Amino acid sequence: xxxxxxxxxxxxxxxxxxxxxxxxxxxxxxxxxxxxxxxxxxxxxxxxxxxxxxxxxxxxxxxxxxxxxxxxxxxxxxxxxxxxxxxxxxxxxxxxxxxxxxxxxxxxxxxxxxxxxxxxxxxxxxxxxxxxxxxxxxxxxxxxxxxxxxxxxxxxxxxxxxxxxxxxxxxxxxxxxxxxxxxxxxxxxxxxxxxxxxxxxxxxxxxxxxxxxxxxxxxxxxxxxxxxxxxxxxxxxxxxxxxxxxxxxxxxxxxxxxxxxxxxxxxxxxxxxxxxxxxxxxxxxxxxxxxxxxxxxxxxxxxxxxxxxxxxxxxxxxxxxxxxxxxxxxxxxxxxxxxxxxxxxxxxxxxxxxxxxxxxxxxxxxxxxxxxxxxxxxxxxxxxxxxxxxxxxxxxxxxxxxxxxxxxxxxxxxxxxxxxxxxxxxxxxxxxxxxxxxxxxxxxxxxxxxxxxxxxxxxxxxxxxxxxxxxxxxxxxxxxxxxxxxxxxxxxxxxxxxxxxxx
Amino acid sequence: xxxxxxxxxxxxxxxxxxxxxxxxxxxxxxxxxxxxxxxxxxxxxxxxxxxxxxxxxxxxxxxxxxxxxxxxxxxxxxxxxxxxxxxxxxxxxxxxxxxxxxxxxxxxxxxxxxxxx
Numbered sequence: 001x002x003x004x005x006x007x008x009x010x011x012x013x014x015x016x017x018x019x020x021x022x023x024x025x026x027x028x029x030x031x032x033x034x035x036x037x038x039x040x041x042x043x044x045x046x047x048x049x050x051x052x053x054x055x056x057x058x059x060x061x062x063x064x065x066x067x068x069x070x071x072x073x074x075x076x077x078x079x080x081x082x083x084x085x086x087x088x089x090x091x092x093x094x095x096x097x098x099x100x101x102x103x104x105x106x107x108x109x110x111x112x113x114x115x116x117x118x119x120x121x122x123x124x125x126x127x128x129x130x131x132x133x134x135x136x137x138x139x140x141x142x143x144x145x146x147x148x149x150x151x152x153x154x155x156x157x158x159x160x161x162x163x164x165x166x167x168x169x170x171x172x173x174x175x176x177x178x179x180x181x182x183x184x185x186x187x188x189x190x191x192x193x194x195x196x197x198x199x200x201x202x203x204x205x206x207x208x209x210x211x212x213x214x215x216x217x218x219x220x221x222x223x224x225x226x227x228x229x230x231x232x233x234x235x236x237x238x239x240x241x242x243x244x245x246x247x248x249x250x251x252x253x254x255x256x257x258x259x260x261x262x263x264x265x266x267x268x269x270x271x272x273x274x275x276x277x278x279x280x281x282x283x284x285x286x287x288x289x290x291x292x293x294x295x296x297x298x299x300x301x302x303x304x305x306x307x308x309x310x311x312x313x314x315x316x317x318x319x320x321x322x323x324x325x326x327x328x329x330x331x332x333x334x335x336x337x338x339x340x341x342x343x344x345x346x347x348x349x350x351x352x353x354x355x356x357x358x359x360x361x362x363x364x365x366x367x368x369x370x371x372x373x374x375x376x377x378x379x380x381x382x383x384x385x386x387x388x389x390x391x392x393x394x395x396x397x398x399x400x401x402x403x404x405x406x407x408x409x410x411x412x413x414x415x416x417x418x419x420x421x422x423x424x425x426x427x428x429x430x431x432x433x434x435x436x437x438x439x440x441x442x443x444x445x446x447x448x449x450x451x452x453x454x455x456x457x458x459x460x461x462x463x464x465x466x467x468x469x470x471x472x473x474x475x476x477x478x479x480x481x482x483x484x485x486x487x488x489x490x491x492x493x494x495x496x497x498x499x500x501x502x503x
Numbered sequence: 504x505x506x507x508x509x510x511x512x513x514x515x516x517x518x519x520x521x522x523x524x525x526x527x528x529x530x531x532x533x534x535x536x537x538x539x540x541x542x543x544x545x546x547x548x549x550x551x552x553x554x555x556x557x558x559x560x561x562x563x564x565x566x567x568x569x570x571x572x573x574x575x576x577x578x579x580x581x582x583x584x585x586x587x588x589x590x591x592x593x594x595x596x597x598x599x600x601x602x603x604x605x606x607x608x609x610x611x612x613x614x615x616x617x618x619x620x
Contacts, residue, residue: 073570133574138580148589156599160607163528163596167605170535170585171523177542179577181549184571 004286008064008079010048011087011124011427015401017115033100034113049088054444056084063502071498072194078130081485092176093346094120097371100460101244110155119145126255132190136176143169149245161240164233172223182213193498200273208411218279225256228290231313239311243353247346257319265323283324295424304352304364314424315341331486331499333403341395344388348462356455373452379440386432389467391425396471528593528603539582541567546575
């Protein structure tokens with residue numbers, strides 16, 4: 001048994017051990033040491049995630065049976081291309097966030113670095129887990145870290161936003177358990193592969209109960225993913241927290257989307273017999289309305305961070321559309337768009353943090369204020385990110401949206417999806433131009449140099465911004481990966497295959 | 504037994520939901536606690552209710568499904584941690600915001616305002 005055999009569990013174990021180590025006295029007392037350790041750990045995580053990605057590509061889906069107990073009873077981690085792509089994404093985000101926070105944001109409260117590591121552990125675990133109950137457990141791990149992170153730095157506004165966020169998520173967790181109990185009652189298992197095997201075999205009087213359990217799960221994941229009408233907590237929570245935390249949270253809604261994909265897009269997909277595609281009639285209107293309402297809220301936003309939060313809602317709607325389209329091609333397009341939108345939104349949140357820092361009391365609101373000391377470079381990055389978020393060529397947003405629009409083959413569906421996605425893009429263009437002009441051009445008075453951003457903050461943003469053109473230059477490779485991910489997600493593994501791979 | 508059990512779970516969830524709709528963090532915490540009790544009982548029942556059957560596989564013909572019990576145990580642990588966090592958050596919110604309404608301010612009471620004037 002070499003260390004390499006345990007690669008699948010590393011994305012969960014490494015952040016866990018680092019987080020625990022960071023709580024030891026000699027490390028809690030020194031912020032400098034904490035920074036070095038978290039940044040090193042995050043670089044290590046990026047390496048691990050990409051090694052895992054190429055392993056999965058070469059050798060197919062990896063299954064890790066914890067304690068060597070076999071699947072329906074034992075806990076398994078399943079690393080297919082989709083989950084590993086998302087683990088790579090969270091590793092990159094984690095690195096950028098810790099770099100940015102090391103400039104001083106982590107001084108505002110205690111335990112910033114350990115909490116980030118616990119949060120990454122929860123996120124990676126949720127992506128890699130192979131059964132529904134552990135999905136719940138990892139959700140709770142990432143949520144409890146996020147509750148504390150959201151409050152990081154304190155202040156009235158944050159506490160108030162946090163109260164909504166925490167209590168909504170606690171209610172969501174209770175419903176999650178109700179749904180799991182319902183599904184366990186009829187299916188007798190919570191392992192994803194086993195559940196998918198058993199769903200077509202359900203007897204007639206169990207169908208309705210299973211259906212209600214599955215739809216309850218949709219509501220729960222919808223709450224985490226901020227799909228309409230469960231998205232009201234999001235703009236306030238994301239806009240009131242600190243920049244690095246908001247940037248890390250850009251992936252949190254995607255955890256919800258990922259789970260919807262896993263359960264409703266794959267498990268209850270075409271092969272599920274009478275329960276095939278039960279979520280689709282609900283998801284279609286919700287997805288389209290999420291885009292529409294999100295776009296209207298984008299227009300109404302009064303500050304850059306609220307605007308960006310609403311763009312997250314729009315991207316959630318767009319991803320829900322790709323789930324609804326329910327083809328391998330649409331799923332692949334959705335996965336590409338997911339990677340792009342998470343990185344672009346996270347970068348925008350970090351940039352909003354810098355803008356807020358340099359504008360003093362005006363923060364990031366769209367009002368006239370004194371000029372920013374580094375307006376040139378900030379404006380350039382803002383323009384780049386705006387192009388990516390709107391979906392204009394040549395950055396990855398264009399490729400993502402083009403792939404999604406291309407995958408709509410049915411004329412009836414195209415009639416709804418094309419105009420909404422394109423008009424949402426137009427609205428983003430209008431809102432972001434207004435934001436840019438008022439932030440960078442409506443200035444009065446001299447700038448002060450003491451508010452300048454630190455180089456490490458620019459490195460963090462640069463890291464994320466650099467990925468956007470890279471996703472176009474290496475677009476072929478990335479879309480190959482997303483294609484593979486979509487195929488693996490749609491085919492899935494049977495329990496027997498799962499146990500064979502685990503051997 | 505099933506009927507009594509189901510009524511208990513249902514009643515407890517109903518109480519929890521009623522309390523959570525009150526809009527104050529104190530009732531919200533109590534409501535959440537009740538709801539999480541209901542969840543635990545519900546999870547426990549999801550493996551089927553049996554009497555006189557041991558949970559462990561000790562070779563007897565008749566045994567209860569051990570998996571829901573493992574799930575309930577995990578759910579209880581997580582539920583306790585979350586409730587503890589919620590209580591602390593509610594207290595912090597009460598001290599920083601000056602009241603325990605979930606929106607941070609008491610909603611405007613038109614009738615009370617008319618009484619005063």
